[in-house]
Amino acid sequence: MKISVLSGKGGTGKTTVATNLSYYLSKKGEKVQYLDFDVEEPNGFIFLKPKIENTFEVKVKVPQIDESSCTQCGLCAKKCNFNALSVTKNGVLVFEKICHSCGLCSLVCPVNAITEVEREIGKIEIGYTDNLKVVRGVLNIGEPMGIPILKDLKKLITPDYINIIDSPPGSSCSVVHSVEGSDYGILVTEPTKFGLHDLEIAVNVIRQLGVPFGVVINKSDENDYIIEEFCKKQGIDIIERIPFDRSIAQKYSKGELLDDKIFMEVFENIFSKIMEVSNNEADSCN
Amino acid sequence: MKVCFSSEGRNLDSQLDPRFGRCKYFVIVDTKTNDIKVVENEGLVSEHGAGVSAANLVVDEGVDVVVTRNIGPNSMKILTNAKITIYEGKADTINSNLELLKQDKLNEIKEPRKAHSGLQNRWGR
Numbered sequence: 415m416k417i418s419v420l421s422g423k424g425g426t427g428k429t430t431v432a433t434n435l436s437y438y439l440s441k442k443g444e445k446v447q448y449l450d451f452d453v454e455e456p457n458g459f460i461f462l463k464p465k466i467e468n469t470f471e472v473k474v475k476v477p478q479i480d481e482s483s484c485t486q487c488g489l490c491a492k493k494c495n496f497n498a499l500s501v502t503k504n505g506v507l508v509f510e511k512i513c514h515s516c517g518l519c520s521l522v523c524p525v526n527a528i529t530e531v532e533r534e535i536g537k538i539e540i541g542y543t544d545n546l547k548v549v550r551g552v553l554n555i556g557e558p559m560g561i562p563i564l565k566d567l568k569k570l571i572t573p574d575y576i577n578i579i580d581s582p583p584g585s586s587c588s589v590v591h592s593v594e595g596s597d598y599g600i601l602v603t604e605p606t607k608f609g610l611h612d613l614e615i616a617v618n619v620i621r622q623l624g625v626p627f628g629v630v631i632n633k634s635d636e637n638d639y640i641i642e643e644f645c646k647k648q649g650i651d652i653i654e655r656i657p658f659d660r661s662i663a664q665k666y667s668k669g670e671l672l673d674d675k676i677f678m679e680v681f682e683n684i685f686s687k688i689m690e691v692s693n694n695e696a697d698s699c700n
Numbered sequence: 701m702k703v704c705f706s707s708e709g710r711n712l713d714s715q716l717d718p719r720f721g722r723c724k725y726f727v728i729v730d731t732k733t734n735d736i737k738v739v740e741n742e743g744l745v746s747e748h749g750a751g752v753s754a755a756n757l758v759v760d761e762g763v764d765v766v767v768t769r770n771i772g773p774n775s776m777k778i779l780t781n782a783k784i785t786i787y788e789g790k791a792d793t794i795n796s797n798l799e800l801l802k803q804d805k806l807n808e809i810k811e812p813r814k815a816h817s818g819l820q821n822r823w824g825r
Contacts (some may be wrong), residue, residue: 497743497746497748497756500781509752
């Protein structure tokens, strides 16, 4: 099972929900892995504090030019869809960070002067917090493209686990890559106009991906109506509310999980709603 | 000598476009024959690598000198590799900058701007 936690707006509580839900379920005896897909700012480990057991480098392919056989014909640069190459009389320049690793340049080179070599852009770390398996992708500083790390992270999603994906914020490629193929999407929002604005965008994205979803209102207070009105109009389930509570903020600021009894109930409710929906989905398929 | 200006318009009275990678046109003047060639900059609408695409275009035109105001690291690398000298335009129009260049009153640009400076107005960065 794959459950994605996303939000649109940053700072609504994706990581709070994803880490605590993962930890709660593993404590309960479920076989769970938490995967931090927010590779630009993976902060789930701050709360889960796993013991890291394995680290893998993530590499992408970039062209390497053999200057001795290159005739400077310029075909590689002309064919490159991403403007990652430049050919002048004084040699070929490769702009590695613009390159999307498509390999076209090496195919079109008439003298086979281009080979693809590997370049490290980040890493994947795997560890454990008690029985909870914890995984994260980390994009190296200065690297513009995290998608190759997401692709490698996806390979670690296995059906024998409840996989909880901590998605990046926003609604761009990286979110689509994280969420597609999920059995359920938890849309975490907050009762503010900003929260609503970005929730609407996230709803559009997840509907197009065909993933069943529900909304969790974090920092829930007297302004919940901002989100409630929208959800009612759109026929979207509000599956849980996490109160706007000083003790939560205190724990968060110390990098602690919310392991009080009252919060356990919150995460139990979220999980049982998800199971309900996915069981219904399964029934309707039969 | 072939001189290439980043330009907002298609003739010598046009304003110099301060951005190299994302300028609208390149106005190329041959100082020997006074011939003028105008090339649209495909980099303007490029999703990525605008500077690379613009610099490749300028290199293909076989120019000797570029006059612009802000040029990014990738474009700069290509032009330098092609041994094209880059000058910083001081005046508003292409024509007045050409005159200043002929009088040797323009300074060479030796350091690039930060990448994506040309997108400042679009994304409010």
